[in-house]
Amino acid sequence: MRWLGLFLVGCGASSVSPPVTAPEPPPAPVVEKPSDGLTDVGADLRGLTVGASGARPVLVALHGRGDHPSRFVGLAKGWADVAHVVVPAATIPYGEGFSWFNIRASQDDPTLAAAVSEAVRRVVQLVNARRPDGHPVVVTGFSQGGMLSFALATHETRVVDGAVPMGGFLPRGMWPGSKPDNPPPIFAVHGEADTIIPVTAPRATVAHLESLGWPVELVTTPGVGHSLTPDMRRRVDVEARKMLGGVDADR
Secondary structure, eight states: OHHHHHHHHHTSGGGOOOOOOOOOOOOOOOOOOOOOSOEEEETTEEEEEESOOSSSOEEEEEOOTTBOHHHHHHHHGGGTTTSEEEEEOOSEEETTEEESOOOOOOTTOHHHHHHHHHHHHHHHHHHHHHOOTTSOEEEEEETHHHHHHHHHHTOSSOOOSEEEEESOOOOGGGOOSSOOSSOOOEEEEEETTOSSSOTHHHHHHHHHHHHTTOOEEEEEETTOOSSOOHHHHHHHHHHHHHHHTOOOTTO
């Protein structure tokens, strides 16, 4: 009974403790997203830069669909000895990389021309933000980047001083109707066995530009698909250096 008395005393109204509330759970730890290594390169675009900036030429290298600047910079960094190289990331996440637009259509499809035009608008802002006084700006790119390179070189207002498109073409809706007084030169490469972007597309683009008197050249390689061979890369390097005003790659 002593135990029962103690129990009853312990439960008396005069000894009831305030209800115990559960403690607030600790805040969830902040898990930072791993950095992809990209930084602000201008015009609300992220990307990578290689080579000293300042009073020297600029080369803008535009990757293709699903690619990432951290991979594409492997091709572009070879020009860092003669230019400040800017490798922007496209604006649309795609797989482990990015895409400049999400449309795959024929050269004649107006929706493709509209999508490329919108992507070009962003790159024009980047070029204008990076343009050095008294030094050339050259653009190159593969696949979607090759399409943008063609578009920048033929823009209604002069944006770049030369273009080296790789594996790309210009949508028919963006074909210029006339040649400006001082058009930037274009040197393009393409694989003849390309099934992603058939070689007929850049051939049609170049044929139209040639009909206007544009300084343009297309080099195609038999048996090559949607890719670049070492020889194609060498040709691209030589022509890009010429446009940048640098030394020849065969030095």
